[in-house]
Amino acid sequence: MVSNIDHKAMEALLRGQGCANSLKILLENCEISSVSTEPLINTILDSFSLVLSFVDSPNPPIYHESSSENMARPTPRRSSKEKLCGAQDLVNYRDDSPTPCPNDGFAWRKYGQKTIKTSPHQRCYYRCTYAKDQNCNATKRVQKIKDNPPVYRTTYMGKHVCTDSVGHDDTHSSKMIQFDQVVSESIMPQLTTIDHQVITMEDKVTDYIMNQECDIIFGGL
DNA sequence: ATGATTTGACCCAA
DNA sequence: TTGGGTCAAATCAT
Numbered sequence: 001m002v003s004n005i006d007h008k009a010m011e012a013l014l015r016g017q018g019c020a021n022s023l024k025i026l027l028e029n030c031e032i033s034s035v036s037t038e039p040l041i042n043t044i045l046d047s048f049s050l051v052l053s054f055v056d057s058p059n060p061p062i063y064h065e066s067s068s069e070n071m072a073r074p075t076p077r078r079s080s081k082e083k084l085c086g087a088q089d090l091v092n093y094r095d096d097s098p099t100p101c102p103n104d105g106f107a108w109r110k111y112g113q114k115t116i117k118t119s120p121h122q123r124c125y126y127r128c129t130y131a132k133d134q135n136c137n138a139t140k141r142v143q144k145i146k147d148n149p150p151v152y153r154t155t156y157m158g159k160h161v162c163t164d165s166v167g168h169d170d171t172h173s174s175k176m177i178q179f180d181q182v183v184s185e186s187i188m189p190q191l192t193t194i195d196h197q198v199i200t201m202e203d204k205v206t207d208y209i210m211n212q213e214c215d216i217i218f219g220g221l
Numbered sequence: 222a223t224g225a226t227t228t229g230a231c232c233c234a235a
Numbered sequence: 236t237t238g239g240g241t242c243a244a245a246t247c248a249t
Binding site (some may be wrong): 112114116117118123125126139141154 | 239
């Protein structure tokens with residue numbers, strides 16, 4: 001089991017690495033005249049500072065981009081024993097497995113995979129691990145939408161009603177889902193960022209497709 | 222043995 | 236009829 005601090009450190013490292021790669025691409029393509037490199041550099045430095053703070057301090061500062069308890073973490077592809085349902089954040093996370101599945105703090109079980117007509121990539125379907133046990137109807141779809149750098153679109157549908165949560169209370173009838181800003185838009189304009197977006201789920205909405213799509217970029221890691 | 226993933230089949234809406 | 240979403244048996248991993 002990886003600690004929460006490790007999750008945040010990993011996330012910060014990946015963010016910094018992603019920005020470094022973006023900077024590299026900009027430099028290689030001589031695009032520094034059109035795009036400021038300063039935000040990239042600052043983000044990289046901030047990432048390292050954050051990681052160092054985790055190492056130095058037993059009580060690391062709360063990362064400013066996150067308001068919920070759990071950050072993504074690089075879990076092994078199979079973590080069947082984990083009880084993770086309840087975390088909210090969708091973060092920049094790289095998985096070396098052939099089928100990247102960014103851990104957003106929920107426990108998901110894959111139940112299908114389809115080739116999509118309009119896309120050369122397959123779409124994977126996941127549902128909450130506790131869908132049966134607790135009648136949790138949360139599902140998500142993950143589809144690669146871009147090759148280089150690899151960009152994955154995750155679409156969340158339904159809401160978590162499972163109670164096996166860590167940290168965040170997810171049992172309310174109204175659902176607040178928050179996504180971390182992965183990388184600032186000025187840094188990666190191609191990335192659809194959702195900065196602390198809050199979606200309130202009303203009970204009257206029966207077909208409450210959240211359709212919160214977040215393009216997750218695993219830039220050249 | 223148990224739980225997760227894979228994958229072809231099936232269902233249904235457009 | 237076609238394509239997207241889900242089911243469920245087979246397979247795999249622990």
